Amino acid sequence: xxxxxxxxxxxxxxxxxxxxxxxxxxxxxxxxxxxxxxxxxxxxxxxxxxxxxxxxxxxxxxxxxxxxxxxxxxxxxxxxxxxxxxxxxxxxxxxxxxxxxxxxxxxxxxxxxxxxxxxxxxxxxxxxxxxxxxxxxxxxxxxxxxxxxxxxxxxxxxxxxxxxxxxxxxxxxxxxxxxxxxxxxxxxxxxxxxxxxxxxxxxxxxxxxxxxxxxxxxxxxxxxxxxxxxxxxxxxxxxxxxxxxxxxxxxxxxx
Amino acid sequence: xxxxxxxxxxxxxxxxxxxxxxxxxxxxxxxxxxxxxxxxxxxxxxxxxxxxxxxxxxxxxxxxxxxxxxxxxxxxxxxxxxxxxxxxxxxxxxxxxxxxxxxxxxxxxxxxxxxxxxxxxxxxxxxxxxxxxxxxxxxxxxxxxxxxxxxxxxxxxxxxxxxxxxxxxxxxxxxxxxxxxxxxxxxxxxxxxxxxxxxxxxxxxxxxxxxxxxxxxxxxxxxxxxxxxxxxxxxxxxxxxxxxxxxxxxxxxxxxxxxxxxxxxxxxxxxxxxxxxxxxxxxxxxxxxxxxxxxxxxxxxxxxxxxxxxxxxxxxxxxxxxxxxxxxxxxxxxxxxxxxxxxxxxxxxxxxxxxxxxxxxxxxxxxxxxxxxxxxxxxxxxxxxxxxxxxxxxxxxxxxxxxxxxxxxxxxxxxxxxxxxxxxxxxxxxxxxxxxxxxxxxxxxxxxxxxxxxxxxxxxxxxxxxxxxxxxxxxxxxxxxxxxxxxxxxxxxxxxxxxxxxxxxxxxxxxxxxxxxxxxxxxxxxxxxxxxxxxxxxxxxxxxxxxxxxxxxxxxxxxxxxxxxxxxxxxxxxxxxxxxxxxxxxxxxxxxxxxxxxxxxxxxxxxxxxxxxxxxxxxxxxxxxxxxxxxxxxxxxxxxxxxxxxxxxxxxxxxxxxxxxxxxxxxxxxxxxxxxxxxxxxxxxxxxxxxxxxxxxxxxxxxxxxxxxxxxxxxxxxxxxxxxxxxxxxxxxxx
Numbered sequence: 001x002x003x004x005x006x007x008x009x010x011x012x013x014x015x016x017x018x019x020x021x022x023x024x025x026x027x028x029x030x031x032x033x034x035x036x037x038x039x040x041x042x043x044x045x046x047x048x049x050x051x052x053x054x055x056x057x058x059x060x061x062x063x064x065x066x067x068x069x070x071x072x073x074x075x076x077x078x079x080x081x082x083x084x085x086x087x088x089x090x091x092x093x094x095x096x097x098x099x100x101x102x103x104x105x106x107x108x109x110x111x112x113x114x115x116x117x118x119x120x121x122x123x124x125x126x127x128x129x130x131x132x133x134x135x136x137x138x139x140x141x142x143x144x145x146x147x148x149x150x151x152x153x154x155x156x157x158x159x160x161x162x163x164x165x166x167x168x169x170x171x172x173x174x175x176x177x178x179x180x181x182x183x184x185x186x187x188x189x190x191x192x193x194x195x196x197x198x199x200x201x202x203x204x205x206x207x208x209x210x211x212x213x214x215x216x217x218x219x220x221x222x223x224x225x226x227x228x229x230x231x232x233x234x235x236x237x238x239x240x241x242x243x244x245x246x247x248x249x250x251x252x253x254x255x
Numbered sequence: 256x257x258x259x260x261x262x263x264x265x266x267x268x269x270x271x272x273x274x275x276x277x278x279x280x281x282x283x284x285x286x287x288x289x290x291x292x293x294x295x296x297x298x299x300x301x302x303x304x305x306x307x308x309x310x311x312x313x314x315x316x317x318x319x320x321x322x323x324x325x326x327x328x329x330x331x332x333x334x335x336x337x338x339x340x341x342x343x344x345x346x347x348x349x350x351x352x353x354x355x356x357x358x359x360x361x362x363x364x365x366x367x368x369x370x371x372x373x374x375x376x377x378x379x380x381x382x383x384x385x386x387x388x389x390x391x392x393x394x395x396x397x398x399x400x401x402x403x404x405x406x407x408x409x410x411x412x413x414x415x416x417x418x419x420x421x422x423x424x425x426x427x428x429x430x431x432x433x434x435x436x437x438x439x440x441x442x443x444x445x446x447x448x449x450x451x452x453x454x455x456x457x458x459x460x461x462x463x464x465x466x467x468x469x470x471x472x473x474x475x476x477x478x479x480x481x482x483x484x485x486x487x488x489x490x491x492x493x494x495x496x497x498x499x500x501x502x503x504x505x506x507x508x509x510x511x512x513x514x515x516x517x518x519x520x521x522x523x524x525x526x527x528x529x530x531x532x533x534x535x536x537x538x539x540x541x542x543x544x545x546x547x548x549x550x551x552x553x554x555x556x557x558x559x560x561x562x563x564x565x566x567x568x569x570x571x572x573x574x575x576x577x578x579x580x581x582x583x584x585x586x587x588x589x590x591x592x593x594x595x596x597x598x599x600x601x602x603x604x605x606x607x608x609x610x611x612x613x614x615x616x617x618x619x620x621x622x623x624x625x626x627x628x629x630x631x632x633x634x635x636x637x638x639x640x641x642x643x644x645x646x647x648x649x650x651x652x653x654x655x656x657x658x659x660x661x662x663x664x665x666x667x668x669x670x671x672x673x674x675x676x677x678x679x680x681x682x683x684x685x686x687x688x689x690x691x692x693x694x695x696x697x698x699x700x701x702x703x704x705x706x707x708x709x710x711x712x713x714x715x716x717x718x719x720x721x722x723x724x725x726x727x728x729x730x731x732x733x734x735x736x737x738x739x740x741x742x743x744x745x746x747x748x749x750x751x752x753x754x755x756x757x758x759x760x761x762x763x764x765x766x767x768x769x770x771x772x773x774x775x776x777x778x779x780x781x782x783x784x785x786x787x788x789x790x791x792x793x794x795x796x797x798x799x800x801x802x803x804x805x806x807x808x809x810x811x812x813x814x815x816x817x818x819x820x821x822x823x824x825x826x827x828x829x830x831x832x833x834x835x836x837x838x839x840x841x842x843x844x845x846x847x848x849x850x851x852x853x854x855x856x857x858x859x860x861x862x863x864x865x866x867x868x869x870x871x872x873x874x875x876x877x878x879x880x881x882x883x884x885x886x887x888x889x890x891x892x893x894x895x896x897x898x899x900x901x902x903x904x905x906x907x908x909x910x911x912x913x914x915x916x917x918x919x920x921x922x923x924x925x926x927x928x929x930x931x932x933x934x935x936x937x938x939x940x941x942x943x944x945x946x947x948x949x950x951x952x953x954x955x956x957x958x959x960x961x962x963x964x965x966x967x968x969x970x971x972x973x974x975x976x977x978x979x980x981x982x983x984x985x986x987x988x989x990x
Contacts, residue, residue: 149882150882151882168885168887169884169885169886169887170885172883172885173885175879176879176882178877179877
């Protein structure tokens with residue numbers, strides 16, 4: 001047992017430094033494409049190569065709806081003109097409602113209990129959410145805890161595109177949670193339906209069912225992005241924008 | 256004429272009148288005639304029993320002096336009195352319930368026959384209890400035995416509702432239950448006759464040794480008997496009466512008979528005739544021939560523990576309401592026998608106070624068992640009548656359809672599960688307390704037996720809670736698991752009255768045990784020649800201050816705790832039961848079920864007030880439906896069944912149940928794609944496996960051997976006749 005202690009001391013703290021300072025370790029994020037100035041024909045080509053319609057070209061301006069991006073890298077591998085990919089992970093966007101029943105006070109800063117609902121997830125987002133519990137991401141140090149019952153939950157984390165079979169269960173779960181409560185939608189499926197889209201079995205996103213407070217894009221989002229989403233939910237980090245450039249946010253609503 | 260004589264004459268007149276009335280009147284009125292006439296007769300028997308308990312001079316009369324045989328004697332001492340009282344209570348409930356339960360017989364001519372059997376059984380039981388000589392005792396016993404057989408195999412009309420169970424396996428079991436079957440009746444009769452024969456031989460052996468036929472003479476002659484005669488009498492009567500009481504090696508008939516008996520008769524079978532077996536054991540082995548060695552007591556202790564364990568194990572895993580209660584009767588008879596055995600051991604060790612306590616506890620538990628088992632069987636009967644099924648797998652959710660039945664049934668369930676504040680708790684707690692007193696015995700071997708049996712009894716008590724949680728939860732709570740349970744209607748007022756007064760009695764015996772102890776002490780005193788009441792409820796609670804056998808400081812401490820409260824307003828000895836030990840350890844245990852219920856009620860009220868006034872003040876409460884895991888709809892198939900609830904017990908005790916499991920994987924597309932697996936499980940009761948079946952095998956083997964004689968050749972038969980004649984002649988020549 002002493003060996004374990006010694007080894008532990010020698011190994012030191014391996015937990016990520018985020019959110020105190022930025023995490024620079026390799027591979028913590030798959031990155032997201034960033035828009036920029038492009039020629040109209042290039043824009044046409046980029047829009048055509050995106051399978052989920054995340055790249056939107058309008059008025060010779062290229063913008064990206066992150067809620068649809070599935071990290072397929074096709075726009076990165078374009079032979080003619082590639083999009084730049086950023087290597088950050090603070091992706092979570094917020095949807096402020098001003099409703100007091102959905103606003104956390106200071107009490108929740110370091111103690112928020114999370115209920116995860118798998119609403120038809122493929123397993124990827126759920127796996128990334130699960131990583132928050134491991135020693136590297138260790139969300140307990142930030143005061144986040146998983147709970148199995150909605151009666152104890154403050155934050156509802158939803159993964160998956162909300163299949164018809166899970167719709168009622170999700171609504172019942174939300175109603176069973178005490179006020180104040182927040183909903184964090186994790187993953188492109190939960191935000192927009194992603195590759196599943198609105199179809200005969202799914203509703204294309206949590207926003208159609210529940211009022212969503214924090215949206216974490218990515219397919220799947222890396223654990224740090226989810227952690228950022230949770231910190232946004234309790235008000236300890238500022239939210240990111242879900243469109244690039246930010247001015248074209250309205251476009252996404254029509255899709 | 257003494258009041259007892261008047262009561263007895265009135266009772267007999269009423270029963271005869273009831274028989275005549277039911278034969279003369281229209282068949283539709285038979286249920287009501289039974290309810291009223293037998294109900295009033297039962298009240299008379301109750302008063303007769305109460306008079307016999309309270310009266311210091313037992314009622315005694317000569318019924319008929321047969322010149323060559325001797326007098327037929329009647330005598331009602333306190334022991335008979337208690338059993339009369341219980342018989343009366345049970346018959347009162349059963350008679351009231353009969354007005355409802357017998358309606359299904361109306362339209363058939365056999366309702367009248369049922370009435371005749373019913374009154375005849377009532378008379379025979381009362382006669383048995385006050386018979387005071389070997390002849391009339393045995394005649395009454397036989398009469399009772401045969402009437403029980405007739406009533407158990409009484410043809411029942413099937414429920415008119417068709418069963419629509421949720422799956423095929425359940426269909427099979429419920430059909431099986433409704434099949435009119437001759438086996439239970441024959442088994443009851445055969446086993447009962449073997450028992451009666453053994454008891455008769457035992458009693459006659461006693462009579463030969465004592466040189467008398469009446470009980471008083473036998474009791475006087477008992478001390479002069481040799482040890483071998485004592486052992487023979489004990490074993491024969493314990494085995495013989497044990498058949499009726501449902502003790503372990505000879506109880507295979509009991510679950511079948513209780514399940515097959517008509518709903519109106521099962522309460523009597525469980526509440527009154529089971530007691531008769533125990534009455535026989537009490538009468539012969541505690542009253543007439545008190546034990547002088549620890550042996551008989553140890554036998555009773557071990558047999559009682561085994562009965563309790565086997566009974567409760569099979570009760571826990573059974574899903575038929577009536578069979579479950581039948582197995583639980585075996586358990587309760589075991590618990591009573593355990594206390595009785597403890598009493599016999601204490602008597603042999605010459606500890607009269609401990610003997611009195613043990614006998615009193617046995618009688619207390621016997622009283623309780625009669626009350627709650629009658630209540631539960633009336634409940635089971637009314638549930639079966641209302642839903643057409645007894646399978647706990649098919650019931651469920653009845654509390655919403657039959658709220659009154661459910662509350663009365665809950666009282667019975669809490670009593671039988673030995674939970675406070677009901678009566679089962681008091682007697683079972685006292686039983687275990689009595690076991691602790693075995694430390695005062697000198698023999699180490701006896702102490703070890705006590706310790707092992709105590710452990711078995713504790714296990715029984717734990718399993719009993721599991722069993723009856725299952726019974727109530729699966730029957731009354733949750734969702735209805737079949738259409739019949741869905742369409743159940745509240746039972747008639749007669750059943751509710753019958754269950755209601757028994758439930759109240761159960762509660763009273765649990766809340767005011769000190770008064771019950773005072774009454775039962777009058778019964779136990781003649782058996783043990785010492786008073787248990789002054790040991791269990793010491794007089795210092797009533798009279799202040801001090802008590803000669805206890806330290807003064809100690810007594811005053813109890814006074815400070817309020818042990819004497821109640822003596823000024825109620826005519827009683829206080830409300831605390833004190834299990835008093837020796838000088839080194841003055842108190843083994845003390846408890847007051849009366850205070851327990853007061854404190855429980857106070858805690859509930861305080862919690863309610865605190866939540867209502869303090870915590871919820873100024874806050875808005877949002878009410879949400881119960882969290883169900885987000886399911887869309889709750890179907891009966893999705894809920895826990897009785898089988899599922901008791902399965903852990905079934906798995907843990909697999910070595911005892913020894914099930915044979917047949918798996919049939921029909922409709923197999925390929926080795927790895929089974930579309931349906933049919934799994935059948937069959938259990939043979941452990942007693943049947945080890946006692947009945949080997950015995951039956953042996954009998955059949957013997958029969959086959961004898962059958963070889965019969966070859967159908969006339970010459971051979973002539974030869975047999977000649978041989979028999981020769982044997983007879985030779986015997987005559989030499990004898």
